[in-house]
Amino acid sequence: MSAAPPDNDVLWARGIVKSHHGTPALRGISLGIREGEVLAVTGPRGSGKSTLLGCLSALLPVDAGEVWFNSAPVHTLGRAGRERLRRDRFGFVGSEPHLVPELTARENVALPLLLAGAGNKAAYTAADEWLERLDVGEIGRIRPDRLVQSQRQRIAVARALAPLPPVVFADDPTAPLHREAADQVLRILTSAARSHQLTLVLATHDPELVRYADRSVALVDGRLAAPAAPVLRHAAASAGAAAAASAGAVTPGAASPGTAGASAVSATRR
Numbered sequence: 001m002s003a004a005p006p007d008n009d010v011l012w013a014r015g016i017v018k019s020h021h022g023t024p025a026l027r028g029i030s031l032g033i034r035e036g037e038v039l040a041v042t043g044p045r046g047s048g049k050s051t052l053l054g055c056l057s058a059l060l061p062v063d064a065g066e067v068w069f070n071s072a073p074v075h076t077l078g079r080a081g082r083e084r085l086r087r088d089r090f091g092f093v094g095s096e097p098h099l100v101p102e103l104t105a106r107e108n109v110a111l112p113l114l115l116a117g118a119g120n121k122a123a124y125t126a127a128d129e130w131l132e133r134l135d136v137g138e139i140g141r142i143r144p145d146r147l148v149q150s151q152r153q154r155i156a157v158a159r160a161l162a163p164l165p166p167v168v169f170a171d172d173p174t175a176p177l178h179r180e181a182a183d184q185v186l187r188i189l190t191s192a193a194r195s196h197q198l199t200l201v202l203a204t205h206d207p208e209l210v211r212y213a214d215r216s217v218a219l220v221d222g223r224l225a226a227p228a229a230p231v232l233r234h235a236a237a238s239a240g241a242a243a244a245a246s247a248g249a250v251t252p253g254a255a256s257p258g259t260a261g262a263s264a265v266s267a268t269r270r
């Protein structure tokens with residue numbers, strides 16, 4: 001096929017089809033996401049939200065259809081090209097934090113910056129700033145196993161935002177959080193995205209969280225159920241984290257950065 005994607009769409013998909021071991025998960029999804037947009041992808045469990053984020057974020061190859069990022073094809077990339085794209089351009093927050101257990105909170109947040117070549121001082125300063133913004137500044141020197149779930153999830157959000165990737169994918173990032181913590185984390189995530197012109201693709205099965213997005217699309221059984229509808233921005237979204245600092249390129253469902261990451265940090269640990 002086909003026509004080139006519109007210039008102002010940072011991500012553009014056309015006719016994506018994807019199955020998992022013969023089970024259809026996406027049955028022809030076409031979608032454009034504008035630069036700096038906060039898009040919510042909603043739908044019941046099993047409707048295909050994670051699979052869609054996986055295809056858009058180059059974690060999963062599509063079976064058919066096209067995915068473009070910044071007017072460059074993603075669907076034609078091999079595994080190495082997709083990994084490079086995810087590492088260099090995308091941040092990810094999942095419903096599980098996938099932190100490196102051997103590292104402290106600040107080391108986990110600094111890790112993607114260090115791996116991308118940032119100096120120690122810049123990486124740890126950014127890590128401390130992001131933990132502060134997420135209201136967990138005091139846990140910087142504590143390891144994940146001594147923290148509660150909501151603290152661990154905030155570390156994961158800080159890690160995703162710290163390198164300021166052009167696109168952040170958040171797959172049910174508030175699933176482990178109670179309502180108040182979920183609202184706070186989403187306010188920070190969306191206001192940080194807006195203040196840094198990051199594009200945020202947020203999958204959620206919680207219709208209440210759609211209010212944090214600029215627009216939402218609904219999935220039902222692997223298809224788009226309704227045309228994208230504008231939604232009101234949450235009033236508090238523009239308050240909160242008018243943050244500054246960096247981003248995280250940890251991929252969905254991927255193992256934590258693991259021992260390579262741990263040794264990268266321990267080599268630079270201060």
Ligand SMILES: Nc1ncnc2c1ncn2[C@@H]1O[C@H](COP(=O)(O)OP(=O)(O)OP(=O)(O)O)[C@@H](O)[C@H]1O
Nearest residue numbers: 020021023025044045046047048049050051052205
């Ligand atoms: N690794 C897998 N192996 C087999 N089937 C899978 C796999 N991952 C997803 N599926 C199936 O694909 C369909 C879409 O799943 P997906 O996880 O994308 O939906 P979802 O909307 O994100 O669900 P949830 O809200 O529960 O995360 C479902 O039928 C699911 O059972």
